[in-house]
Amino acid sequence: MQCEAIRRYSPMRRRQRPQAMPAKRCRKARTILSVDDDPIILMNTAALLEDLGYQVFEAGSGREALDQLACRPEIDLLITDHAMPGMTGSELIEAARALRPGLPVVLATGFSGDDFIRTRGLTRLNKPYSFAELEAAVGRAHG
Numbered sequence: 001m002q003c004e005a006i007r008r009y010s011p012m013r014r015r016q017r018p019q020a021m022p023a024k025r026c027r028k029a030r031t032i033l034s035v036d037d038d039p040i041i042l043m044n045t046a047a048l049l050e051d052l053g054y055q056v057f058e059a060g061s062g063r064e065a066l067d068q069l070a071c072r073p074e075i076d077l078l079i080t081d082h083a084m085p086g087m088t089g090s091e092l093i094e095a096a097r098a099l100r101p102g103l104p105v106v107l108a109t110g111f112s113g114d115d116f117i118r119t120r121g122l123t124r125l126n127k128p129y130s131f132a133e134l135e136a137a138v139g140r141a142h143g
Contacts, residue, residue, distance in 0.1 A: 031055045035065040035080040035092065048131055062087025069099050077141055082109035093120065104141040
């Protein structure tokens with residue numbers, strides 16, 4: 001299997017991004033895999049995480065995410081949408097944890113499902129979320 005960087009770039013992305021946050025906001029360099037089937041949400045989440053100082057890889061599906069996890073040992077946090085076609089966030093989490101037991105996960109969702117979240121030690125991020133809510137969820141997931 002050959003790994004390739006999967007990034008989505010848009011000319012608008014650079015013009016509309018807020019100024020980078022001061023370096024003190026990033027407590028420790030981390031590498032995050034962000035997964036969402038909506039390219040706008042995926043792009044914005046990645047931009048916010050980058051503004052916090054994280055290295056971010058993006059995947060538009062559960063299958064892409066599993067490929068990234070298999071190829072990129074530096075990924076140490078998974079943020080995934082729940083409602084995705086083909087493979088739900090719940091299914092992705094199960095498969096990801098089979099590859100990487102103990103991988104911290106943030107499940108971004110607008111749906112209930114607290115039993116699933118609680119029994120698997122996940123961090124919940126309610127959609128829609130703000131910059132501060134995303135930052136807090138990442139912090140909680142890393143412990």
